[in-house]
Amino acid sequence: MNQESENRICQNCKKNFTIEPDDFRFYEKIKVPPPTFCPLCRAERRAVFRNERVLFKVENAFTGKDIFSLYPKEGENKSITEKEWFGDNFDATEYACDYDFSRSFFEQFFEFKKKVPVFSLRVEFMVDSPYSANATALKNSYLCFNSNNSENCMYSNAIDFSKDCLDDSHVSHSERCYESFWLQNCYQCYFTIMSVESRNLWFCRDCLGCNDCLGCINLRKSSYCIFNKQYTKEEYRKEIEKILFDMMIQFETGKKGTLYSVIEVFRNQSTNKIYEHPQKVIENFENNSQIVNILNSAMNNVDKENTIKKLLLSSSGINVASLKKILHDIQWHRDIVGNATSHHSMNDLYKKEFKQAIKDIKKLKLFIENT
Numbered sequence: 001m002n003q004e005s006e007n008r009i010c011q012n013c014k015k016n017f018t019i020e021p022d023d024f025r026f027y028e029k030i031k032v033p034p035p036t037f038c039p040l041c042r043a044e045r046r047a048v049f050r051n052e053r054v055l056f057k058v059e060n061a062f063t064g065k066d067i068f069s070l071y072p073k074e075g076e077n078k079s080i081t082e083k084e085w086f087g088d089n090f091d092a093t094e095y096a097c098d099y100d101f102s103r104s105f106f107e108q109f110f111e112f113k114k115k116v117p118v119f120s121l122r123v124e125f126m127v128d129s130p131y132s133a134n135a136t137a138l139k140n141s142y143l144c145f146n147s148n149n150s151e152n153c154m155y156s157n158a159i160d161f162s163k164d165c166l167d168d169s170h171v172s173h174s175e176r177c178y179e180s181f182w183l184q185n186c187y188q189c190y191f192t193i194m195s196v197e198s199r200n201l202w203f204c205r206d207c208l209g210c211n212d213c214l215g216c217i218n219l220r221k222s223s224y225c226i227f228n229k230q231y232t233k234e235e236y237r238k239e240i241e242k243i244l245f246d247m248m249i250q251f252e253t254g255k256k257g258t259l260y261s262v263i264e265v266f267r268n269q270s271t272n273k274i275y276e277h278p279q280k281v282i283e284n285f286e287n288n289s290q291i292v293n294i295l296n297s298a299m300n301n302v303d304k305e306n307t308i309k310k311l312l313l314s315s316s317g318i319n320v321a322s323l324k325k326i327l328h329d330i331q332w333h334r335d336i337v338g339n340a341t342s343h344h345s346m347n348d349l350y351k352k353e354f355k356q357a358i359k360d361i362k363k364l365k366l367f368i369e370n371t
């Protein structure tokens with residue numbers, strides 16, 4: 001038995017790694033040889049076994065049609081749809097073969113794995129959620145992974161028994177939460193982590209049984225707090241309106257804002273990205289018949305994107321600066337200015353901004369009509 005730690009070279013990445021005496025004792029106990037891969041390369045190999053959230057377009061092994069699968073073409077796995085996999089025409093025992101004792105187990109197992117068709121997305125009981133995987137019983141959900149029993153959720157991971165949640169991870173029994181992590185029994189919590197049985201929280205962490213708090217940490221059964229300071233309900237409402245409004249403006253116009261990234265896409269004229277963010281911008285151009293024609297054409301998305309970009313950038317006097325302004329105006333109108341009802345309750349501080357936004361919208365209308 002090795003009583004000292006030993007340095008070895010990883011046969012994969014060729015870097016040094018150490019095996020401690022405790023490790024040697026453990027390997028001896030479970031009767032396996034010491035590793036020849038470093039811990040990081042071993043972790044990588046384990047992770048490779050399960051693909052959580054990358055979808056590949058592959059050929060259906062039964063029909064030859066394109067389908068989405070968790071297994072890339074390069075892996076040589078045979079993907080079939082869930083319906084086919086559970087269906088009566090598929091019997092996995094038909095692929096049975098004899099075990100050859102003269103060859104390595106893993107070699108044969110690997111070959112066998114490639115032969116038997118796999119269940120492409122690993123989903124069950126799904127309703128209108130074709131782009132989710134490793135999931136059960138999702139309804140009207142889009143790009144949700146490792147999730148179960150949820151409805152109207154998007155871009156999320158590990159969402160269970162939840163509704164109307166977006167950009168969340170590890171959230172259960174919650175509703176209307178956004179950009180949050182590790183929530184349980186929460187309602188309308190935004191940018192909040194590790195919180196339970198709470199509602200209307202913004203940027204909070206480790207709060208339990210709380211409601212209407214912003215930027216609070218470690219509170220229990222508290223209401224109307226900002227940075228852990230207690231306010232009355234009325235004071236809280238005024239403070240929060242001011243802070244959130246400022247934050248929204250910063251978010252949309254700031255360097256890290258959604259709007260900024262949209263502009264970046266146009267400016268760099270990089271391909272492929274337009275459908276990630278500017279979809280809603282394009283929707284605002286729906287009065288522009290040229291764009292509508294392109295969107296409705298048979299072109300693929302990349303060609304559509306390039307054609308629209310060229311059109312926008314080349315049409316009368318539209319340079320990047322004016323495009324930037326237009327995009328700003330649209331975003332301003334839609335996300336910041338809100339609708340007529342929300343203006344009534346607007347703080348006096350922002351009435352001026354609102355007037356400016358109205359002017360921007362007029363300019364936008366002019367642009368659309370003249371393009």
Ligand SMILES: [Zn+2]
Pocket residue numbers: 010011012013014015037038039040041042
């Ligand atoms: Zn390594």
